[in-house]
Amino acid sequence: MILVYTHKITPRVRYIFKHVLTRTLLISVDFTTKVEEFVAHSGPKLTYTKTPLGNEFFIKSNDLLFEQGVNDLDINIQKWDNTPCFFGAGSKSAIPFDIFAASFYLISRYEEYLPHVKDMHGRYTATESLAYKNGFLEKPVVDIWAYKLLEKLKEKFPDYDYKTRSYKYLSTIDIDNAFAYKHKNFVRTFGGFFNDLFKLRLINVWYRFAVSLNIKKDPFDNFQKILDIKKASDIRTIFFCSIGDYTTFDTNVSASKNKYRLLIKDLVDYARVGLHPSYFTMQNPGLLKKEKERLESITNMPVIRSRQHYLRFNLPETYQQLIDLEVQEDYSMGYASNVGFRASTCTPYYFYDLDFEIQTPLKIFPFALMDTTLNDYLKITPKQSLGKIRDLRNEVKAVNGTFITLFHNESLSNHLRWKGWKRLYESMVKIATS
Template sequence: MELLVYIPKQTPRINYIFRHMCGRILGFKVKFCTKVEDFIAFEGVKFSYAKKKLGNEVFIQKFGLLDEQGINDLNFSVDHWEEVPCFFRVSSESEIPFDIFSAAFYLITRYEEYQPHVKNDVDSYPIEESLAHQYDFLKQPVVDVWTYKLKKILEAKFPKISFPKREFNSHFLIAVSKAFEHRHNGFVRFVGASFRDIFQLQIKSLFERFKTMLRLQPDPFDIYDELIGFAKENKLKFDFYFQLSNYSRYSKSISYNKRIYHNLIKSMGDYGDLGLLPGFEGLHDYEILEKEIKRWEGIVNRSLVKTLIKNYHLNFPDAYLNFNKLEVEKDFSMGYQKNIGFRAGTCTAFQFYDLNLEQVSGLVIQPYVLNSRILKGIDIYEKIEELKQLKSAIVSVDGQMNFIFENSDFVDRYSKNAIFALMKEMKQ
């Protein structure tokens, strides 16, 4: 269905955010016009986006951010409209009392992360500096909520129009940075790890290591068959992301050259989509990242589509710039490792917009709501209740709920059962 928007002047920012909100979220084919007579003559769904109202049309007043270029200091306050946080206030002439398009652009492009800030050692951008954290709307997909409020206004104005419909869905990603805990690591690493356990008096770990190597018990991290069985029983689909880095202080998995690792990766591809888990060095060195992608493609025998960063900081925007150069299509790393919620304010996939060049890239960012690092050392069942509320918010806007886990999360029986219970509650 076609939507016409009157604008005095088209800019890359306007084109980008309208195609996300009115296109991706509402399902319209968006067209712009700069001539008043063309706008008046159009008989379908339409509204104007300008500084001043033309007549009796649906009118959204612009704040001005979408006409700018580069990153500037912005002075604005956050308040509420119909119990939803809002900012970039405009006059009462506007159907909505704030510029939802400028506000959404600010959040989705991560405008605030381009501004000067002190980086931390986990997420690069400290959550304490984010607008969503400061004003307590991190757990609300505000961009989608604002867009659905615009939809209601358009439905009231154009009651005979049938609006497109999308559906809620949940998505579970399994990161594999270390494929096996003890087995297949090689004799030298086995001896070294055993001596370390002895010197540190880790007797339980030492026995576990020997029992695993003697095949008296399965490797603790080898939970792949159980994951597949659970997925089949509950009609779920998992994506698997494997790390193929050189052995280093950051990467302790078995060699990417080992046939058993190749067989594992290929076998998981029979049950879900596969992607790359870039190593720490690859996130900071373009050439190393390129090598890791080539390794992945050599094993899987097809072009890499998906990437995920789970336990390292996002290195924004450099990581996305490199992914885009290497023609990665989708990335699932947009979120806070130790906080539930929406880092970019939306539960809908969006294209990466480079604010430095004012360009839209081909890379599509899939935001996540939970990284399993949050679950370490806590009662997971209590988090399920919190996530139920978050799910309700996402269902209300027919969005997507992405969860990131890793194979090591399923070693402990309590954690495994709790995560399985979480997955059952969160599936669509």
């Protein structure tokens, strides 16, 4: 256990010290504001305040962890060796930056509470972020800083029994469209057929006929393949099921269709299943509740995991709604347009609500990359994508973090815009687990 002396123990101080020291470095931590208690402590200890008490392990504190609310901060990015960092701590500090305040700024998504321009889907964009503007979006800097701190702690306290966490891989699959052509209602089936015919999309017309007559398998029905890869590679896999009503942005088969309900029940037997709340749930808590209850009625078990469709969420409102519905884990933390680490960490963490200044019970699992980002936004080839995947995996592995990927069952189809992408998922899993 490491004892931290600080002039004031705030919820922010407790939260970020426990994230950096306990969840990332596996070092338990306690706090004191009493100098005599700090001096009497015989184990590892550090002071986090404005001036050192003596020649102890001292980190000069920034004001951020002792404030409340959100202010427009002046952030000056500098280099700590080769790693970008901010909130300089001066020469007396054992490390040159207050990484606790800097980590809190990034993990709490402080900047997303400040005024910003949203994209066409009402989302906070990667280009608005400090990480993108300063070139560290593809580096989990919070974890990198933690490991740099660990080096200094080992120098100061060489006899302490340090533990090391292990690298993990987690595959997540979004089911936006369980089937490309099958199990749609009459209006959608014939509407799609005549639309393809009118626009001379003859390949689509052929596929519709072939799938309808059971000559060919539905191209999006790749669930057995994903489960086979899961079993062969022994990886943790979560399916996020879209079960909202039909809209322009929600085009899955109806949750009332028996075939889709049976598919979800089947997935529950072999993997974990979570909710994929529909496009308009971001502004509609009642709709979110309705969809959660709908999935629970299919699986006959509580829904504890969620990922927003289109990654549409507002902070802190969307997370507050999930907490109210007793959802325990969210997997939406990432960007649609860019790969990398939206919260600058590859360690799952608890959401800190800046509105109420509390650590919440909602655990955030930040993902590093998404298949549609690679194909639709970055417009790179499957081969180039493997290079990007390997780079991100290496960043996570260097800090023994959790590498989380987001794929869709559609991208294994080799169909339409996914032509040539069929083998990418399996190749990615091999890279992630090698």
